[in-house]
Amino acid sequence: MNQKKLERNRLSLVTASTIPLRWFSLLGIIAVLVMATVACGGDSASSSGSDSASSNLSGGIAIDGSSTVYPITEAVAEEFQIAHPDTRVTVGVSGTGGGFTKFCTGETDISDASRPIKDKEVAMCAENNIKFIELRVGLDGLAVVKNKANNYLDDLTMEQLAIVWGPDSEEVIMKWNQVDASFPAEDIDLYGPGTDSGTFDFFTEEVNGEGGASRGDYTPSEDDNVLVTGLAGNKHSMGYFGFAYYAENMDKLGVVKIDGVAPSNETVGDGSYPLSRPLYIYVSVKSLQEQEQVREFVNYYLSDEGIAMVTEVGYSNVPADELAGTRATLASAIAGN
Numbered sequence: 001m002n003q004k005k006l007e008r009n010r011l012s013l014v015t016a017s018t019i020p021l022r023w024f025s026l027l028g029i030i031a032v033l034v035m036a037t038v039a040c041g042g043d044s045a046s047s048s049g050s051d052s053a054s055s056n057l058s059g060g061i062a063i064d065g066s067s068t069v070y071p072i073t074e075a076v077a078e079e080f081q082i083a084h085p086d087t088r089v090t091v092g093v094s095g096t097g098g099g100f101t102k103f104c105t106g107e108t109d110i111s112d113a114s115r116p117i118k119d120k121e122v123a124m125c126a127e128n129n130i131k132f133i134e135l136r137v138g139l140d141g142l143a144v145v146k147n148k149a150n151n152y153l154d155d156l157t158m159e160q161l162a163i164v165w166g167p168d169s170e171e172v173i174m175k176w177n178q179v180d181a182s183f184p185a186e187d188i189d190l191y192g193p194g195t196d197s198g199t200f201d202f203f204t205e206e207v208n209g210e211g212g213a214s215r216g217d218y219t220p221s222e223d224d225n226v227l228v229t230g231l232a233g234n235k236h237s238m239g240y241f242g243f244a245y246y247a248e249n250m251d252k253l254g255v256v257k258i259d260g261v262a263p264s265n266e267t268v269g270d271g272s273y274p275l276s277r278p279l280y281i282y283v284s285v286k287s288l289q290e291q292e293q294v295r296e297f298v299n300y301y302l303s304d305e306g307i308a309m310v311t312e313v314g315y316s317n318v319p320a321d322e323l324a325g326t327r328a329t330l331a332s333a334i335a336g337n
Contacts, residue, residue: 057084059293064092065099065112066198067222068140068242069279071313073112076301079309083300087293095222096198097121100282104130109287109294113280114140114198114242118211131285133333135302135326136318138310141268142203142275143246144256149235152176152183155257158274161207164188164238170215176236184236190218191227191239202277203240228252243268244314269316279315285333295334302327 063073070093077089094102096113103111104124117125117134125132144161146153153176156164163169163179176183193199195212200220205211219230224245231237232252243263246255255262258274267273281301287294300306302323310317318326 056086057293057296058086059291060088060090061110061291061294061297062090062108063110063112064094064102064108066096066114066279067093067193067224068114068199068244069112069137069281071244072138072279072309072315073110073281073301075309075313076306077297079306080297080300084293084296087297089297093222095194095196096201097196100124103132103282103284104128106130106284109284109291110298111282113282114277115201115205115211116278116280117282132282133285133288133329135281135283135298135330136278136322137281137301137307137326138279139268139316139318140277140279141243141263141273142199142206142240142277143243143263144238144240144258144275145231145246145253146238146256147231147233147235148252148254150237150254153238153254153256155260157259158207161258162209164190165192165204165214166208167213167215170217186236189230189234189237190215191230191237192218192220193227193241194220194222197222199241203275206275247314265311265314265316278318279310283330283333288330288333289336298330302330 061077063077070091074091077091081087081089091112092099092102092108096111096115099108099111099113100117100121101124102108104121105128144156156179160179163173166173173179174188175185176188177185179188192203192214200214201211204214208214218239219227221227224241227239227241228245228249231239238256246253246263261267261273263273263275268276281298283294283298288298289295307317307323317323
């Protein structure tokens with residue numbers, strides 16, 4: 001120990017020894033009062049807003065499914081876990097079809113979906129005694145997108161989209177001038193979601209008249225970033241994915257009008273855009289009734305604060321009367337009706 005440190009220690013001992021004993025008692029009382037005040041203040045702060053310090057809610061919530069619905073659910077999950085830090089909400093992205101496979105075999109509590117559940121998926125759930133409720137949480141439009149430098153794919157009809165994407169067009173419609181004589185004789189280069197995607201199902205149903213009916217000679221990916229990179233690399237490319245994701249990448253891509261209408265929050269919300277679609281979450285009734293954390297999560301999802309995430313991440317809200325009906329469906333399921 002060096003000389004300066006010894007001097008500091010001696011000074012501390014001298015200083016302490018010169019303080020009258022009654023002052024130690026007074027200082028102790030003050031310390032207790034300060035700690036009590038801080039504790040009360042902390043409780044007051046946590047009770048306003050998130051209530052995170054006072055929350056006793058715990059346990060896991062397993063969610064999987066649509067990459068389109070993912071941003072909403074992930075945003076809701078983040079806020080929910082701030083309020084309830086002992087809960088664990090995992091949100092996967094297997095696509096709508098992949099999500100239903102997990103949901104209908106009991107692997108998840110909630111399934112994100114960008115299309116309604118199919119009959120074969122309903123049957124799978126029934127086989128495994130998975131009862132569920134369908135909750136419509138938002139609206140989205142599919143954006144048909146192009147390379148930013150493309151100057152001819154400005155406005156296509158639904159019929160022209162079917163010529164490009166129809167299953168009979170594979171290895172047949174290979175040049176853009178085969179779609180419209182005014183287009184250049186350049187190779188068609190297409191990008192889109194994989195076959196497990198609800199976006200794929202919806203697009204093929206709306207454009208080609210049958211879910212899953214599509215040409216196969218395009219570049220598929222469940223990762224929208226891969227699609228953006230591909231589209232940005234070829235002037236004569238075209239693809240499709242959720243409008244919200246296009247809105248995030250407007251600096252890299254252009255958008256194609258469909259029947260003269262461009263996708264926007266307004267045209268998607270009022271249904272005037274031809275490729276508008278609803279977004280859903282499907283909830284296991286058993287999880288809802290038996291697991292408090294699942295019940296509280298879904299209640300929060302449909303609350304004013306939770307449902308606000310729909311527009312925050314770039315989608316459109318369902319009409320107020322429909323939201324009221326969705327909340328009533330949830331309340332009925334919780335009550336066991």
